[in-house]
Amino acid sequence: GNSVTQMEGPVTLSEEAFLTINCTYTATGYPSLFWYVQYPGEGLQLLLKATKADDKGSNKGFEATYRKETTSFHLEKGSVQVSDSAVYFCALGFPGNNRKLIWGLGTSLAVNP
Amino acid sequence: EAGVAQSPRYKIIEKRQSVAFWCNPISGHATLYWYQQILGQGPKLLIQFQNNGVVDDSQLPKDRFSAERLKGVDSTLKIQPAKLEDSAVYLCASSFSPLQLAGAYNEQFFGPGTRLTVL
Numbered sequence: 001g002n003s004v005t006q007m008e009g010p011v012t013l014s015e016e017a018f019l020t021i022n023c024t025y026t027a028t029g030y031p032s033l034f035w036y037v038q039y040p041g042e043g044l045q046l047l048l049k050a051t052k053a054d055d056k057g058s059n060k061g062f063e064a065t066y067r068k069e070t071t072s073f074h075l076e077k078g079s080v081q082v083s084d085s086a087v088y089f090c091a092l093g094f095p096g097n098n099r100k101l102i103w104g105l106g107t108s109l110a111v112n113p
Numbered sequence: 114e115a116g117v118a119q120s121p122r123y124k125i126i127e128k129r130q131s132v133a134f135w136c137n138p139i140s141g142h143a144t145l146y147w148y149q150q151i152l153g154q155g156p157k158l159l160i161q162f163q164n165n166g167v168v169d170d171s172q173l174p175k176d177r178f179s180a181e182r183l184k185g186v187d188s189t190l191k192i193q194p195a196k197l198e199d200s201a202v203y204l205c206a207s208s209f210s211p212l213q214l215a216g217a218y219n220e221q222f223f224g225p226g227t228r229l230t231v232l
Contacts, residue, residue, distance in 0.1 A: 004155075043117070043204060043223035044156070089155055100169060101221065103155030 002027045006090050006104035013080055013111050021075040021107045023064075023090035031092040033057075033066050033073040034101070038087045047075075047088070080111045115139065117224035119205050125230045131193035134227045137186070138207030144168075146221065147180055147190050148204040156204055162188065195231045202226040 007022040025033065035047040035057070048057030053068035062077045073090060090104040118137040126132050138145050143164050148156035159178065161169040165185040173180070177196070182188040192199055206221040 041225070043225045044206075044221075045223065046220050049220075091155075100158055100161065101156075103157075105153070105155050 002031070002092065002102045004090050004092055004102050004104040006088075006107050009087075009106075009108040011107060011109045013109070015082055015111055015113050016079045017111075019075070019077040019080045019084075019109070021088055021090075021109070023073045023075065023104060025071050025073065025090075025092050025102075027071075027092055027102075029094060031094050031102075033064070034091045034093065035062070035064055035073070035075050036089040036091060038089065038106070040086070044089065080109075082111045082113050085109055085111045117205055117207055117222055119203075119224035119227055121227055122225060123228050123230075125232065126195055127232050128197055129194040131191065132195055132229060133189055133191045134203050134205075134229075136188045136190070136205030136224060138188075138205070139222055142207035142209050142222070143185075144208045145182055145188050146204075146206040146208075147188070148206065150202045150204055150226070152201070159190070192229075195229075197231050200229055200231045202228050 003026045005024050032051040034049045036044045037047045038044050047062055048059040048064055050057040050066035053066055056065045064073050064075045066073055087106045087108045089106045091101045093101045117139055120135050124132055145162045147159045149159050150156045159173045160180045162182045165182050178192055180190045204223055204226045206223045208221045
């Protein structure tokens with residue numbers, strides 16, 4: 001079946017450190033891949049997405065590249081800020097009328113000043 | 114534009130009581146989702162509506178959970194009776210998703226959630 005595996009947290013970094021959160025997936029067909037972010041006390045927000053192999057999604061300094069050969073969609077940011085402290089979720093979905101997302105368990109990130 | 118609205122934000126009840134959550138999606142969004150998010154886990158889809166019809170309710174515990182979207186706009190999720198394991202955040206999301214766009218994936222927009230504690 002379809003599934004998403006994320007690295008376990010919590011991840012704790014100092015401000016301006018480099019961030020990588022690993023995400024790998026198992027899927028039949030050609031899914032789209034997403035990173036959602038959940039700031040404390042808020043709902044989920046789409047951070048970035050990629051709809052086909054080799055696509056790179058980017059937003060707010062975060063990037064992730066859809067790697068079909070390694071079935072991965074790792075999230076990276078070159079220099080994190082305290083305001084990036086949140087929980088990050090990797091998800092996959094398929095186009096079509098049934099737009100159910102398959103979610104990872106989430107990775108908590110804490111950035112210290 | 115206004116986002117997805119949910120109420121209440123917090124609810125504390127005792128087991129075996131009933132509770133209802135309300136969601137108003139973004140105007141014009143045909144698809145509405147209810148998710149359950151248990152602490153430390155990813156969101157679990159409970160039910161998906163397309164307008165006022167149910168697309169997927171395969172993970173909805175139908176013996177105690179019910180949901181409706183009678184006019185294809187706002188929606189109510191009810192739990193009756195509640196169990197301790199129902200303690201979670203209940204998220205509502207919506208997306209534009211007209212049925213005709215079979216090849217497209219439309220972003221889901223989430224509300225702030227309702228945090229339910231069952232004692």
